[in-house]
Amino acid sequence: MSDEEISGEEIVVRDPVSAPDAQGRPRRATRRFPLFTRDTARPEGGGRAAAGDAPAPARQWPILAVLLLVGLGLLLTASDLFRLGTLLVGVALLTGAVLRWVVPDVGMLAVRSRFTDIVTYGVLGTGIVVLALMVQPDPKLQIPFLKDLLHFTVSG
Numbered sequence: 001m002s003d004e005e006i007s008g009e010e011i012v013v014r015d016p017v018s019a020p021d022a023q024g025r026p027r028r029a030t031r032r033f034p035l036f037t038r039d040t041a042r043p044e045g046g047g048r049a050a051a052g053d054a055p056a057p058a059r060q061w062p063i064l065a066v067l068l069l070v071g072l073g074l075l076l077t078a079s080d081l082f083r084l085g086t087l088l089v090g091v092a093l094l095t096g097a098v099l100r101w102v103v104p105d106v107g108m109l110a111v112r113s114r115f116t117d118i119v120t121y122g123v124l125g126t127g128i129v130v131l132a133l134m135v136q137p138d139p140k141l142q143i144p145f146l147k148d149l150l151h152f153t154v155s156g
Helices: 005-007 059-080 082-102 114-134 144-155
Strands: 018-020 025-029
Touching: 059 082, 082 114
Parallel strands: none
Antiparallel strands: 018 025
């Protein structure tokens, strides 16, 4: 059928899951995910963090702040300050979680939904901070059951 013939006819819905497409032709709409993604929605808060007339770095200041902290942490880790460097990497991720929570438009720091980003950045940041505080020698944080668990798994 051509478009002229379809436009003159009344749209017939054949079953409960059919819906008209953009041209008005009935098509079967399924609940399955499409084989190929044709479009993606921008994450909530994924807009520019500054106005469009601002220079590019100013528009993406939240992700740049987090990346600069991570870069500084990696630089400190490479210069033999392992605990301080990894602690700074964890703090950078926690800063990303706070920015994602507080700032409405965080630019490229928004990856998924606000909740998913906050939980992901928070869990990873907390894990890195805890591990940085537990690193040997002279750990700043000791969790007693972990030592027992390690001895149980190694000796058992």
